[in-house]
Amino acid sequence: MLISIQKFTGIAPSIPPRQLAEYQAQVAVNCPMFYGSLQPLLDVGEIGLGFTLPGSGGPQTIYRFGLDTLSDTEYWFVWNHDVNVVRGPIHGDDTERTYYCDGEYPKVTDNTLALSGAVQYPAAYHRLGVPAPTLAPTLAVVGSATGSNPIAESRTYVYTWVTAWGEESAPSPPSDIVSVQPGQTVNLSAFDLPPSGAYPLASCRIYRSTSGTFLLVAEITLAQAQTASPGIVYSDTLLAEALGEACPSLTWLPPPAALTGLVLMPNGFLAGFVERDVYLSDPFHPFAWPVANIQPMDYPVVGLGVMNTTLCVLTKGQPYWIQGADPANVTVLPADINQACVSKRSIVSMLGVVVYAGPDGLAVLNINGSSLLTEKLFKRAQWQALNPASISAFQFESQYIGFYNNGAPGGFLFDFVSNTFQMIDTHAVAGYYDRVQDTLYLAFADRSVKKWLQGAAKTYVWKSKRFTHPYPVNYVAAKVQAEDYPLTALFYADGNLVLTQTVNDRFPFRLPAVAARDWEVELHGAVEVFAVALATSMDELGHG
Numbered sequence: 442m443l444i445s446i447q448k449f450t451g452i453a454p455s456i457p458p459r460q461l462a463e464y465q466a467q468v469a470v471n472c473p474m475f476y477g478s479l480q481p482l483l484d485v486g487e488i489g490l491g492f493t494l495p496g497s498g499g500p501q502t503i504y505r506f507g508l509d510t511l512s513d514t515e516y517w518f519v520w521n522h523d524v525n526v527v528r529g530p531i532h533g534d535d536t537e538r539t540y541y542c543d544g545e546y547p548k549v550t551d552n553t554l555a556l557s558g559a560v561q562y563p564a565a566y567h568r569l570g571v572p573a574p575t576l577a578p579t580l581a582v583v584g585s586a587t588g589s590n591p592i593a594e595s596r597t598y599v600y601t602w603v604t605a606w607g608e609e610s611a612p613s614p615p616s617d618i619v620s621v622q623p624g625q626t627v628n629l630s631a632f633d634l635p636p637s638g639a640y641p642l643a644s645c646r647i648y649r650s651t652s653g654t655f656l657l658v659a660e661i662t663l664a665q666a667q668t669a670s671p672g673i674v675y676s677d678t679l680l681a682e683a684l685g686e687a688c689p690s691l692t693w694l695p696p697p698a699a700l701t702g703l704v705l706m707p708n709g710f711l712a713g714f715v716e717r718d719v720y721l722s723d724p725f726h727p728f729a730w731p732v733a734n735i736q737p738m739d740y741p742v743v744g745l746g747v748m749n750t751t752l753c754v755l756t757k758g759q760p761y762w763i764q765g766a767d768p769a770n771v772t773v774l775p776a777d778i779n780q781a782c783v784s785k786r787s788i789v790s791m792l793g794v795v796v797y798a799g800p801d802g803l804a805v806l807n808i809n810g811s812s813l814l815t816e817k818l819f820k821r822a823q824w825q826a827l828n829p830a831s832i833s834a835f836q837f838e839s840q841y842i843g844f845y846n847n848g849a850p851g852g853f854l855f856d857f858v859s860n861t862f863q864m865i866d867t868h869a870v871a872g873y874y875d876r877v878q879d880t881l882y883l884a885f886a887d888r889s890v891k892k893w894l895q896g897a898a899k900t901y902v903w904k905s906k907r908f909t910h911p912y913p914v915n916y917v918a919a920k921v922q923a924e925d926y927p928l929t930a931l932f933y934a935d936g937n938l939v940l941t942q943t944v945n946d947r948f949p950f951r952l953p954a955v956a957a958r959d960w961e962v963e964l965h966g967a968v969e970v971f972a973v974a975l976a977t978s979m980d981e982l983g984h985g
Contacts, residue, residue, distance in 0.1 A: 486895025570695020
């Protein structure tokens with residue numbers, strides 16, 4: 442009749458207490474069980490001297506800018522709403538160009554703009570993308586033809602706007618077609634006014650058609666491009682062999698203002714969405730979003746995840762995979778699980794998979810087989826009781842750490858190494874996993890920022906299964922084997938608390954004389970526990 446618990450794991454609320462395995466728990470709070478023993482979770486740790494984020498209200502998004510600076514306090518971007526932030530795939534970039542969607546329109550900043558203010562970051566930004574000119578240039582052919590038998594060339598012209606960062610717009614509408622003979626000059630005029638707004642425009646590129654391709658004629662200053670009509674903007678006297686590169690931006694458009702859910706793919710392009718449409722940028726040109734790259738889904742999109750080189754699209758219905766190295770040539774496939782996403786902020790890309798909150802539990806998209814991680818742990822009603830639509834989640838190593846608010850804010854932890862689920866008594870409102878420092882930063886409602894697992898040991902609560910016998914049993918002794926002491930052990934007989942024992946060493950101690958069919962043990966403490974045993978005699982336990 443010896444009850445011996447020599448392994449400790451997490452909770453499985455869907456299983457009745459008496460049908461749990463010997464090592465499973467009815468209650469598991471603050472006790473990560475990576476190696477089978479019962480251990481305390483470490484608390485969050487302070488950074489700086491009581492560091493808090495600037496501003497007021499409860500933050501929802503934090504992002505540590507300045508990844509080349511190993512600091513806990515510099516430099517924090519902070520928003521009081523959901524924002525997606527990614528570092529740009531820019532060759533040779535030493536300014537940390539960073540892209541984000543904050544609900545107004547997509548933006549880009551760098552260390553010159555973002556840190557230009559005193560406290561609140563990002564202090565400044567540019568609007569992402571460059572609108573194309575809307576007016577076609579006006580042409581005038583002047584001069585006389587040269588040569589004894591000149592051959593006329595048919596031409597049309599376009600022009601583009603270019604930023605100080607080399608980001609180029611799509612071309613203007615083409616000009617009227619003109620016939621040009623050798624020795625003649627084409628004067629271009631009446632260019633459109635540059636777009637107003639937060640665009641760092643610096644120049645204008647002029648292209649002309651040759652053999653069906655627009656080739657570069659010249660790049661002129663923005664001031665020259667704004668020459669008032671009927672002033673001449675540029676006079677083209679170039680021979681065809683002197684023309685430059687082909688216009689690369691024929692299909693490049695700025696992203697839509699409503700774009701959200703920004704993620705960076707390993708292939709060098711960004712992805713975002715608007716309602717049912719997934720947008721993919723041109724590779725390594727995060728300002729350019731061709732219409733041909735738009736992929737419509739069957740259901741409204743909730744959020745995006747990245748699984749190696751596969752883009753995972755989480756919707757209000759079926760999840761989808763978008764696969765392909767080139768965003769102009771991708772394949773859209775339904776994922777192998779029919780589980781909607783109920784919380785955008787629950788989506789975490791980690792360990793080569795994508796984890797998110799579904800209506801029935803915690804789901805994982807995996808190219809080797811997707812599944813419902815909590816299928817054997819939670820019934821739908823139990824999972825819904827956590828209010829999964831409120832979940833925001835973050836990664837730390839092999840841990841998926843989620844926070845929910847069902848009227849009593851709390852958190853939970855799913856560990857992929859031990860495949861255990863447990864509750865935690867911490868509730869953060871925002872977080873950021875810093876891969877450079879391998880640190881998870883959590884923000885709280887008071888705008889403080891702390892580091893995950895960097896504090897003192899927390900007090901855990903672990904309650905065993907209900908050990909049921911066919912007839913009443915009188916357990917008279919118990920012992921707890923631990924790395925250190927003290928800790929508290931509570932014993933329940935037929936659901937009634939019969940003893941609360943402070944355990945100071947590894948030796949057996951007496952239980953009250955109670956005969957019961959159902960027995961449970963609950964441990965409270967901050968020390969590592971290896972085993973717990975209950976016996977019907979002192980000899981059955983031994984004395985050491």
